[in-house]
Amino acid sequence: MKSNIATAANQRRFKGRQPASTTRRKKTATTRRSANALTRTGFDMGYMITVIVLVVTGLIMVFSASYPSAYYQYGNGFYFIQKQAQWAILGVFAMFFTANFDYHRYAKLAPLLLVGSMVLLLAVPFIGVEVKGARRWLGVGSFTIQPSEITKIALILFFAYGLSRSKDKIKKFSELLKYWAILGVTFGLLLLQPHFSACIIIGLTGVIMLLVGGARIRHFAYAAVPVIAGGVALVIMEPYRLQRLTAFLDPFQDKLGSGWQIIQSLYAIGSGGLFGLGFGNSRQKFMYVSEPQNDFIFAIICEELGLIGALVVLALFLILIWRGIKIAIAAPDTFGSLIVVGITALVGVQVVLNIAVVTSSIPTTGIPLPFFSAGGSALVFLMAAMGIVLNVSRYKKASP
């Protein structure tokens, strides 16, 4: 699979360097019309390799982490990895498609995508599949998708579109309020499911995009008041959130109750030591760590691969973020730049929050680790987003 992608990429790069190609010339011509004098070059190789390494490592770790729970729950140790591999293949196609889909076209699609994803979000509480007390999925049988994943990308595209169009208007508070209003509506829809963690991810991603897009920092101070008030309100509405908060402060206080999840995660991390127990040798994945193939997969990585392995994974994500920011800076236009900033922020926020949760650095909330958590459709949307970044990386402003 890996080699296929590499070959495809090579071919594409090869094609990209062949101005003689007729199809390419046609496409370039259309592009040139909408954005003054852009040249298409190859993909950012560093970015692509990092993505591929993350996807492959993720699959391997899902296999190791999920085997016992799959074995005990379904009598088939390969249950989760089979599904995840299928999603990864789908993801490769999605990435291949978006990498070759001119991102400028999203400008027109963005409002439509946003509205569409909102509709889906609205539908979820009514026709969604309920899992553990929350309706977050749409679909039939084992093929389900989380509309919130679509929302994340749609919102990034829409914000990038809006911010790149409005130029300096965003410096006005009234303009900023519009974006906040969009975020507020999205939160409202997400909380119907309820899906608190998606709010956090989308909120932080949005804030980063608005900041990079030129919004004034002091305007955000105004927002602190309602956010804090809202947080308090959420805790009062759903007391289990407060329980999670106290569990974070002293997980060993209620070892078998609210602290159980996080203690098991810490045991796994601690057991890994410097070099780990070796691949496949996690003991905590045997039903001690809850969802070892999902939100807490990083704990299993720490246990099996040790501090060294965990730091390598962190380094891969840091490289991904660095390359992303680099692509954003080098992007030929604000629109592309903001798309890449948004997607990079989306990945970065999830990575940071997930690892912070797993290491008991912040209260527990259900945030998956990009590329690693066996979330199914989320991987497809993530890889599609990666493709968009790759697509942006291909365009340079033609030298005058």
Add this chain to the structure above:
Amino acid sequence: MEMPKRKMRIRALMIFLCFAVIIALLATRLVYLQVINGAELQKDAIEQQTRDSQVASKRGTIYDRNRKALAQSATVETITANPNEIQNAAKNNDNVSADKKVDIEAIAKNLSDILQLDYNETLEKLNQKTSHVYIKRKVEADVANQIRELNMTGIYLEEDAKRYYPYGSFASHIIGFTGFDNQGLGGIEMVYDSSLKGVPGRVVSLKNALDTDMPFQHEQHIDPENGTNVVLTIDEVIQHFAEKYLEQAAIENKVEKGGACIVMDIPTGEILAMATYPGFDLNEPFVLVDPEDQAAVDAITDPDEKLNKTNEVLQKQWRNKAVVDAYEPGSVFKAITASMALEEDVVKLDDAFFCSGSKQVGGRTIRCAKAGGHGALTFAGGVTNSCNPVFMEVGARVGYDNFKKYFKAFGFGEVTGFDLPGEAKGTFYADDAFNEVELATASFGQGPTVTPLQLVAAVGAVANDGKLMKPHLVKELVNDDGQTISTIEPTVVRQVISEQTSDTMCTLLESVVNEGSGQNAYVKGYRMAGKTGTSEKIPRGNGKYVSSFLGFAPANDPKVLCLVILDEATAGSYYGGQIAAPVVRNIMEDTLRYLEIEPQYTAEEAALLDVYVPSVKGLGLAEAKQKITDESLKYQIVGSGETVKDQMPKMGANLPANSTVILYTEDSQETTVTVPSVINMSVSSATRELADSRLNISLAGVGSSGKNTSRTYASKQEPAAGATVPIGTVVTVEFAYQSED
């Protein structure tokens, strides 16, 4: 669209920096969790991930000195369950095939049927929220195998050990017993527990959070180390003699508070036997032996009080009187006082004393055991006749300081460091309470208390050339191959008196048995030495006595020492010389023969030695007569035949020399006679009386010494008076000396 502005680029870089900083912080957090705090977290993780089950080690065997097993362990099995595993498996029934489904009730039914347990209780156990419960402990192999064959989910068999005591109540107070976890609870089992128990092995297996074994991990086995075997100094045969005769005497004399007996090897301090009456079955140590105790417990209805009472009587039952109970030794202690006096040279054997029956000391009148007094006598006579006034005088000559010094030197007032739990120290007067009266009474063994073990060790020193040996019960520790791991060597505690004093004391104490108060301890062919003791229990005047006798032999080369104590005899006589001395005699006689110590007969004894009755059946009369006279026997012919048709006693019987063999020369002409009573007759009267009834006499007890002692009367006869027996039958008559101490 336009190029991103510079400000936007800077902000993008700032965002990257924020992520980089946060990721660096998280990396630091990981370093803390994995490296700095990692070991601790890992320890806790392993604790929850592993199931650590013990494998019982085989408890060491307790042997007697000839390696006869007195306490042994056998392998049994303990059935345990993992209720969590069973419950989790049952919850998962929907996901597995029919043959893998788990039915908790069926498991409970199987267990309760095979192990004969209550079904509801068993089911309750299986429904507990735990990962380990005992279903039944110490199950024999055949029953355990039935469980094993069913191969039930979450039911486990663990190897366990059960302690067996093949001789039941034998040496119960020495061996001790073990509890449910095979821990020593008394006696050697307790004192040597750490050696005997060995090191239990472990099986460490990994388990998942559902409490079942992990499928891909191997178990780690640490083999148990078997316990060390303990070889006692006890000789099973001698212990048996001691227990047998002690029990006989205890029953005969109706003792209220039991009895104790110690047999010691004098040169080494090794305890050959140590018995406390009554014993208890080591296999059932919690069953009350004394029916009165059981009745007392049954009478209580309040459960707490009942438990207290049960504990109290059990403690009494398990009490090793020989080691734990300090008592006033009475006149036996005179052997110690005499040793002090001779060693300090404050008295000579022929120093003259006068006993008027009492002596005034410190304004009080202290009486002699003999009413009317012994009259004029030497120091030697004072020892032989156990005269109190003589010893009061001797004690005064020894003085307070020397008395105390020797008391301590002989090992009194201190534990001996014996191998059994609960050893008492005994008591002595505080300095300001040790005055004239106390010195006088202490000299004849009243006042200070000592344990039987201390007394045995101290008199052992008197007999052992003055060397006090440390009494001990364990000879060596051996491994399973019989190889010695460590040997307990005899230990000389100190030289208490000189060899010369020791020799003198041996002669003096021999005369106690030969001509004094200890004559009932006489053993034919052996030079017995000893000392009687009778002490009135406190409070005095209630007629409760401790009767004792301490004897050793041979007096010229002391080898074995035996002390017998009877606590509160109620069947008549309570004098140690009358009721304890015969017990010592019986034990010593059997023990000395068993130890193959060569008997040396005096001329008088030799004359009375039993002879072997030859067979003359079928012989001609002349030949028969010749054969019988050849054996120093007499004959008497019944009938007028020419050949001997039958004889009485039969061939093989042992008869005292000069007894008469009846020869029948015709068929069916046996003559019978009624056995007369000879009880309370002297030796000569009894011999004459039985001869008149054409019966033979076999002398037992002090009567067999051949000396015509005064105050010696027949105390027992067998067959009893009134029985009809053929003429020529041997009547065994035991003679006892009417000792007054």
